[in-house]
Amino acid sequence: QVQLVESGGGLVQAGGSLRLSCAASGRTFTSYAMGWFRQAPGKERAFVAAIRWSGGSTSYADSVKGRFTISRDNAKNTVYLQMNSLKPDDTAVYYCAASSYYSGSISRYYADWGQGTQVTVSS
Numbered sequence: 001q002v003q004l005v006e007s008g009g010g011l012v013q014a015g016g017s018l019r020l021s022c023a024a025s026g027r028t029f030t031s032y033a034m035g036w037f038r039q040a041p042g043k044e045r046a047f048v049a050a051i052r053w054s055g056g057s058t059s060y061a062d063s064v065k066g067r068f069t070i071s072r073d074n075a076k077n078t079v080y081l082q083m084n085s086l087k088p089d090d091t092a093v094y095y096c097a098a099s100s101y102y103s104g105s106i107s108r109y110y111a112d113w114g115q116g117t118q119v120t121v122s123s
Contacts, residue, residue: 002026002098002112009094009117012086016121020081022096022114033102034072034079035110038092038119047105048094049081059104063089086121093118 008020022034035050049070051058058070067086072079079096093116103109 002032004096004098004112004114006094006096006114006117009119011120011122014087014121014123016086017082017084018086018119020083020094020096020117020119022079022081024077024079024098030074032098032100032112034070035097035099035103035105035107036070036079036081036094037097037107037110038090038094039116040089040092043092045095045107046092047107050102050104051079052102057102061105083119086119088121088123091119091121 003025005023012018030053033052036048037045038048039045047061049060051070055072067084069082095116096114097110098112099110
């Protein structure tokens with residue numbers, strides 16, 4: 001099991017940027033593929049981005065392609081989500097999650113989840 005703590009959320013105007021961080025502790029971070037998901041009020045949790053343990057392969061939801069970038073620093077046990085050109089529709093609680101194998105957008109394959117960080121984009 002790995003413990004995950006997200007940070008970096010906040011209030012930003014449309015068109016602005018934020019960088020979310022997810023610090024991991026517990027089992028060996030490099031053993032895990034990582035993902036970011038989000039949940040807006042009244043909506044189901046949705047996939048945002050995922051990255052392999054090596055960082056060599058990433059995937060994104062169509063709604064964020066070209067605007068968001070997922071990356072990881074295994075030396076710091078941290079995964080990041082750089083969010084640019086933010087839109088009001090990006091408003092949600094953002095969660096990072098860990099999987100023992102690359103799981104892409106399939107949330108049920110992620111065993112460990114953080115508590116989430118709120119991102120609010122004003123118009």
